[in-house]
Every structure is written in C-alpha cells, then in structure tokens.
Amino acid sequence: MINGIVNVYKEKDFTSHDVVAKLRGILKQKKIGHTGTLDPQAVGVLPVCLGNATKLCELLTDKEKTYKATIILGVTSDTEDMTGEVKRITSEDEVKKLDKEKIIEVIKSFVGEYNQVPPMYSALKVNGKKLYELAREGKEIERKPRKVEILDVNVSIVDLPKIVFTVTCSKGTYIRSLCRDIGEKLGVGGCMDELIRTKVSSFCIEDAYKLSEIEEMVKNEKEFVTSIEDMLNIYEKIKVIKEYDKLVVNGNKLEIQSLIDSRIIDMSVLVKNNTDTKVKSESFIKIKENYYRIYDSNDKLIGLYKKENGFLKPYKMFT
Structure with missing residues (x-):
C-alpha cells in the first residue's frame, strides 16, 4: 500500500469523487481520500491522501487555498457561475462604463473577514440534505452567512465585462459567492466564469499531475508521492x-x-x-x-x- 500525498491536477468535468475512484483503479488500493471538493467545471490542485496519509485529509482541508478566478460583470445565475441559468442584470455597454480603478478598489475591499452566504448549489447540508439536491428540486432556502477570510487578492486583468483576479482565502470560502458579492457591491451583478485552484498549503499547480500522467508513472515505477514526513515538515x-x-x-x-x-x-x-x-x-x-x-x-x-x-x-x- 502506498502511504503519502499525491498532488493531482483535477481536470474539467471530473468531480473530486471521480478523481478518487480513478486513482483507486490506477493504484489498486482502496484507502484513498481527497482533501476537499472542487467544482466539476473548476480545474487545478487537489491533494489526494493515500494509505495512512488519509489521516491528514482533515488537516489539509483546513489549509488556506489560492485561486485564479474570472468574473463576468452584468450577469447573475442560479449556480453563481456560467454553467447555470444566466440572467442579464446590467447591459454590457453600462458595465463598460465602470471605472477600472473603482473596480479594483471594490475587489480589494473584500480582504479581511466577511460574512459570506454560501450558494444554493453547494454540498452543504441543511436538515440532512445537501443544498444542491434541494436546488435541483426547485427549492431555495435561507442560508446563514458564514465568516470567511480573504487573505490576499490581486487583479491581473480588467477587460470589461471580464475581470481576472487571484485570491488566497480561508477554508470554506466559495469563490462563486465572492464573485456574486463583488458584482453586487459594484451594483451591476457578477457571475464566475472560470476557476483554477493554484495552491493548497504547500502543494502548487506547477507540481500537480494529471491522472493520465500518474497512470504512466505507475507503469514506469516513477516517484510521484509526497511522503507523510515531508508533508509535515511545515x-x-x-x-x-x-x-x-x-x-x-x-x-x-x-x-x-x-x-x-x-x-x-x-x-x-x-x-x-x-x-x-x-x-x-x-x-x-x-x-x-x-x-x-x-x-x-x-x-x-x-x-x-x-x-x-x-x-x-x-x-x-x-x-
């Protein structure tokens, strides 16, 4: 049995559970666990714990994470990203009149702690049922705001209606909801378009492996696992x-x-x-x-x- 952590690059249309299931087949072992969900449309770093390292899943889930996100201003959706039912709130011409410095100022104003209302399309449970299950039944219930922390944010592209920014945040932060809140604060609406998770704790996207690469390394008996001891060196x-x-x-x-x-x-x-x-x-x-x-x-x-x-x-x- 392999004991350690593998830095998986989760590709589009895979759920976190899909990644675990495929790794069980590749590595021929059952004791595998992921360190927190990543939306199917999102890509990037997903540390997966193998063997005795599954004891560390909870610890890794608690770590801060870094994302590169793209937000489209002027629209909203029921899922808070572009995969849902998108509604136009503000015309694109009006959005393009927004002052770029004001946009950056508003985005940076989220640094620090703030109370975030989680999206309906999420795995959070209410009375034993996941919110996304209720949403698919056409039900929307009141969600209590949760305190999250935005540790750092940097805007790299303002090409209205599109904005690209990098954010480092605490566990439990929904970037879709952050995009929604940015749009609301700007008064025009906002919806997440793309999301890339670039870092979880010490695991970076530059060192992440696709499932196909892991399969090839297993065949060629190449090393791809971070040991438990190396993981705990922090x-x-x-x-x-x-x-x-x-x-x-x-x-x-x-x-x-x-x-x-x-x-x-x-x-x-x-x-x-x-x-x-x-x-x-x-x-x-x-x-x-x-x-x-x-x-x-x-x-x-x-x-x-x-x-x-x-x-x-x-x-x-x-x-």
Missing part, C-alpha cells in the same frame, strides 16, 4: 529522549511545562547558534502554530500532536 519538530519513547509511542499526552523543566526534549532540535538553552526551549510553546511533529529518540516520526491547554495531545498517530 510543523515544528520535537524529539524526546530515550526514557520517554514508550510514553509517546503509546500516544500519551505531554505536559508542555514538564517538557521544559525535565528537559525530556532533545534540545539539539530546538537550539541553534549557541543560544541559551532555557530561552530557546521555552520559545517553542509561544509560536503561532498549534501542531508539532513528535519523534522518538531514534528520530522516527511518531505522530502529529496539537497544543491544547498546556499539553501536547496526540492528533494523528503514524506508529
């Missing part, structure tokens, strides 16, 4: 001394203060450039990241631990 590493190997292997929680006071950490992992051991060892509990890679004294990855209420608690174990 997190701080903590290596315990030999006396505590059994403790971590058995998945016990670790008291942060005891780690410092008892010096059960291999300090060579944390100390660099002859800095004071005590100061450097305390600093690891103050950094923003809440997850840590825990290793035994033989430098074997044991698991990913999460900082919580003064303890490091097992989050995902790989022993």
Whole structure:
C-alpha cells in the first residue's frame, strides 16, 4: 500500500469523487481520500491522501487555498457561475462604463473577514440534505452567512465585462459567492466564469499531475508521492529522549511545562547558534502554530500532536 500525498491536477468535468475512484483503479488500493471538493467545471490542485496519509485529509482541508478566478460583470445565475441559468442584470455597454480603478478598489475591499452566504448549489447540508439536491428540486432556502477570510487578492486583468483576479482565502470560502458579492457591491451583478485552484498549503499547480500522467508513472515505477514526513515538515519538530519513547509511542499526552523543566526534549532540535538553552526551549510553546511533529529518540516520526491547554495531545498517530 502506498502511504503519502499525491498532488493531482483535477481536470474539467471530473468531480473530486471521480478523481478518487480513478486513482483507486490506477493504484489498486482502496484507502484513498481527497482533501476537499472542487467544482466539476473548476480545474487545478487537489491533494489526494493515500494509505495512512488519509489521516491528514482533515488537516489539509483546513489549509488556506489560492485561486485564479474570472468574473463576468452584468450577469447573475442560479449556480453563481456560467454553467447555470444566466440572467442579464446590467447591459454590457453600462458595465463598460465602470471605472477600472473603482473596480479594483471594490475587489480589494473584500480582504479581511466577511460574512459570506454560501450558494444554493453547494454540498452543504441543511436538515440532512445537501443544498444542491434541494436546488435541483426547485427549492431555495435561507442560508446563514458564514465568516470567511480573504487573505490576499490581486487583479491581473480588467477587460470589461471580464475581470481576472487571484485570491488566497480561508477554508470554506466559495469563490462563486465572492464573485456574486463583488458584482453586487459594484451594483451591476457578477457571475464566475472560470476557476483554477493554484495552491493548497504547500502543494502548487506547477507540481500537480494529471491522472493520465500518474497512470504512466505507475507503469514506469516513477516517484510521484509526497511522503507523510515531508508533508509535515511545515510543523515544528520535537524529539524526546530515550526514557520517554514508550510514553509517546503509546500516544500519551505531554505536559508542555514538564517538557521544559525535565528537559525530556532533545534540545539539539530546538537550539541553534549557541543560544541559551532555557530561552530557546521555552520559545517553542509561544509560536503561532498549534501542531508539532513528535519523534522518538531514534528520530522516527511518531505522530502529529496539537497544543491544547498546556499539553501536547496526540492528533494523528503514524506508529
């Protein structure tokens, strides 16, 4: 069984579930999971977890994502993209009169947190039923706004009525809905035309493989999988001394203060450039990241631990 993450380039007309199903056939293994849905008409990065790496699916789903989106101003649709029933709201001549600097200003105004109403055509569930199922039945129900965060946005093309922009956002953000909200704020309506996901966490579109390429690499026994350990390299590493190997292997929680006071950490992992051991060892509990890679004294990855209420608690174990 292959354990790791493969950076798939999802092509048009494939669902995320389609990608998983095809990979099961290519790799001849069942334990495979994707890291979040991508609309059938959208393309781009879809990290897929294999074997024991499926434990990381939830963690990857939580990561920020970057998209390149195209919005058409002056129209709206029931699906909030051009695949739905498109309605003209504002004439193209009127749209072309919009000030380009004003458009860029409005788009950039979405940077930060804002309450976004998710689209009816989405996989969100209400009373146990997916919204898109209700939408296909001709039903539209009230959706509660959800707080999302736009971390960065850059406009690359303003060729009215078309606008192309790149956006980095938090999990749960619908780019279709962002396009809708941009159109509404400009007072002319807006609808997403194209969407490319260019990055998920450390996985970039330049390094993504199409399913056909993966199939060919499997036949030729070429490497295409990112290991679990490489995936977790973004997190701080903590290596315990030999006396505590059994403790971590058995998945016990670790008291942060005891780690410092008892010096059960291999300090060579944390100390660099002859800095004071005590100061450097305390600093690891103050950094923003809440997850840590825990290793035994033989430098074997044991698991990913999460900082919580003064303890490091097992989050995902790989022993």
